[in-house]
Amino acid sequence: MDSALDEVEYLTRSEHRIEVIDALADGPHSRSDLRAITGASSSTIGRMLREFETQGWVVRDGHQHQATPAGRFIAEEVTTLLTRVETERTLRDVAQWLPTEKLGITIEAFAEAIITVSDDEDPYRPVERYDELIEDAKTMRAFGTATLKSANAGSLFRNVRAGMETEIIYPPPIVEAVLDWSPQAAKKRSC
Template identity: 45%
Template structure:
């Protein structure tokens, strides 16, 4: 009897096997329909069908084939494995920068995330991605250890023209960095004065840099030295739920930004 690993290898070595099993797990197909869907020859399909019938993964019903209950289990499990590996490949180069200790959701929810990394021609690409999202957003909520000059400019201009509602929780260091510069301090004062803007400071700090721009959750990812390495954004509902819950928790544990800057 073949081991489970050998069965995995049996499927993995043939994309046609994977596709045929996936199709038959979804609904019955004739051999002609399988040939059209997969592009496999009749000889190849004959071998696949024989192998699958030997394993009781499929059965014939009239002139069609369909997956058995165990065949559907195998199809679902193998599809899940493929999805996991595709997600891992996408995250492989940035996983060391992900704040996974704080991310209370399954990383599989990042399967369709947009990852932006700096390049020689676009060294500021991750921040530019964030700015593009901010320019279109009607509601922005953020919790972050940083609030740079480009971001605060876009937010202040959008809020001042009535195009955006903004709520932010920041670490003391983020506010200190802004108030140390006269121009940025004035912009922060202007933003704080807007009725559609609310800013708070969390004494214990904020270990993440997350913005929720309407339905999009955006993370800026830095290395241990604070150098920006990438950004990641997604519209996955589970990630957005986590981001909103985390924002609300930080908001409740922070104090309004008040007094003279």
């Protein structure tokens, strides 16, 4: 292969190649192990292993194959790249509204985010989802103002009083507005 881009293209053009290099990075495997992991044919596994050996990513020891340090490095980096691309694809429609720069975090902080959107049939779906999430939560960390709407402030206050460890980052005027909605329910301790 003539360039790094050629090698990346070779590796990522096949899901089986990524599965094999990733499996070998975790430890030694036989060809039959790799067939079982990937569902690929024996000849496909053989071609892959020969190419990986040529690249210096895999070594053979008897019937076992294992990743070299270079192979483990490649496996880690390609799976990291795929995870990042999957994260970006998941968040593509909402990424513009994530306050990553303001909070000093990267989009990776939202890698496991579940996005709940309203629609014409269920305009309150996000509020209902919020209530579902905090119903049995033991801890809550939040930022932004969406979680403290009057419609669900009661759920939040009830759970905090029940012992839910809570950390919320809001400007003081927002906190004051929430407390004004239900001063008895909030029982303000500190802001």
